[in-house]
Amino acid sequence: MSLLLKNGKVINVETGEVEESSILIQQDQIVNVGNLDEEADDVIDLDGKYVIPGLIDMHCHIKERFAHLFTAAGVTTVRNTAGNVMELRDMIEAPNNAQTPRIYSADRLIDGPPGLWGPTSPYSFNASEPDEARLEVQRQANAGAQFIKVYGWLSPEIMKVVVDESHKHGLEVSCDLIHSSKVNALQAAQMGVKWFEHNSGVIQAIYPGWFPSTDQDFLIDWEQPDLEKLQEVCQQLLKHDVYMCPTTVVFDQANHASSHWNSDERFSDDSLRNIWDQMSQYKDELKDQLGIQTEYLKAITKTYYDLGGTIVAGTDTPGGVWTYPGMALHRELELLVESGLTPFQALQCATTTAARSINKDEIGVVSTGKIADLLVLNSNPLDDIRYTKDIDTIIKGGAVYNQEKLLNYKLDEDLSDQKLDAFIQEFEQSLSC
The missing domain is CATH 3.20.20.140 (Metal-dependent hydrolases)
Known part of the structure; x- marks a missing residue:
């Protein structure tokens, strides 16, 4: 699967420069950043929004x-x-x-x-x-x-x-x-x-x-x-x-x-x-x-x-x-x-x-060959650091996540308790080996 993020403003966290760029992602990796004319399975138009690393x-x-x-x-x-x-x-x-x-x-x-x-x-x-x-x-x-x-x-x-x-x-x-x-x-x-x-x-x-x-x-x-x-x-x-x-x-x-x-x-x-x-x-x-x-x-x-x-x-x-x-x-x-x-x-x-x-x-930068962990922001955090909270889109390992869906996710409590019990038992057994 490929994903093209087009018409974004990519913040270079190593230099502080902001460049109008598109980002091509394949699977979980960034494969190209720049003025791209590429096709992809999915395309998201960022419409001038800002992109920083996760x-x-x-x-x-x-x-x-x-x-x-x-x-x-x-x-x-x-x-x-x-x-x-x-x-x-x-x-x-x-x-x-x-x-x-x-x-x-x-x-x-x-x-x-x-x-x-x-x-x-x-x-x-x-x-x-x-x-x-x-x-x-x-x-x-x-x-x-x-x-x-x-x-x-x-x-x-x-x-x-x-x-x-x-x-x-x-x-x-x-x-x-x-x-x-x-x-x-x-x-x-x-x-x-x-x-x-x-x-x-x-x-x-x-x-x-x-x-x-x-x-x-x-x-x-x-x-x-x-x-x-x-x-x-x-x-x-x-x-x-x-x-x-x-x-x-x-x-x-x-x-x-x-x-x-x-x-x-x-x-x-x-x-x-x-x-x-x-x-x-x-x-x-x-x-x-x-x-x-x-x-x-x-x-x-x-x-x-x-x-x-x-x-x-x-x-x-x-x-x-x-x-x-x-x-x-x-x-x-x-x-x-x-x-x-x-x-x-x-x-x-x-x-x-x-x-x-x-x-x-x-990780840690937006460039070719890196893992596609990206945060799309509505405003430029270099103008005001509080803008890092103004999130439009979250991308982790090339997967696009909706913030609302993540916030509404609930872990099965019974399953969580079972996993905790299993961990304690496994850990205690490991100490006796």
Whole structure:
């Protein structure tokens, strides 16, 4: 099957140029872009609408029951930063034109005891000894993890073991140091950690001894970041070529829990809304531990970007409160612009830069030979980044998707429960082998 998108305005996310072009797609690939006089099985006249690559959410925690909502928002690829690759296997192995986003995934996070998220489970592993940390990395590598995620309660000694073992398997390491009192960003970078989720560990590097839940907040001017110290830390991080994923949206939502940004409620489900409603009852705690950091995160983003560092766009969906699947990434792009990036630079963080950072050269741009993940917009997002939400057409792997139909899709709950039970049983059996 072939599809011709004619009379569009293609945004080159590598140069910022906008060119009037048509796009020829065969199966799941773009085979030609330009002033085309081609025939195709299906033709869509874009009538001057704008075309960008499908968006990439570089930090989320995806589940099958709401996976289609990412695609409905034009997010065609996600980086799953902790979960369980066995549970996600069907979606990971799905064809390019599936209605769920393609997934680049870590396995369960590796933390230190007693574990911020509780005891060892299918979704987290608490390591206190070097050998068990090595074995867990080996297990995850064999299970198909594409990178390793470490958490803030891990000791420096065990974190270094995890990093070294991961590198033996050709896997990069991602860290969440929000709650870490033991390791800061500079120390983690020196160990060989590549990815810094939530821009975390930087504040601890500037203010040694601080971490959420301490009573030292009076030492930090959260509204006026210390730019001189921040510049010094970011320059040191740049020497290690680390990648930063701010996920500003999860902090901003916590900072405004009683008057937060809202999306179309259809980009959620009853389960997510119930969780968010429960969490929003603790709005003061959310603001004190997460929301208060928002302006500092923006300053980290702008400082590191201006130095030439890599910034990618992620959301932590469905973490925190009201991080709507898919739509939270559009809000994150707005917050990147608020941080000081231009709309073009922000768009790169969710397209070409994101794809390149995970070595997925087949996505992230609109050009010949790439996978046909496309988002057709009614207005130019280079004029206003909020226009990424003004979606006309979604194309994933060459398949045209209707946003309304995706939003109305409901997963069979009984089937979902059966699959969860089967996964738990299979996972437990795999550990005994």
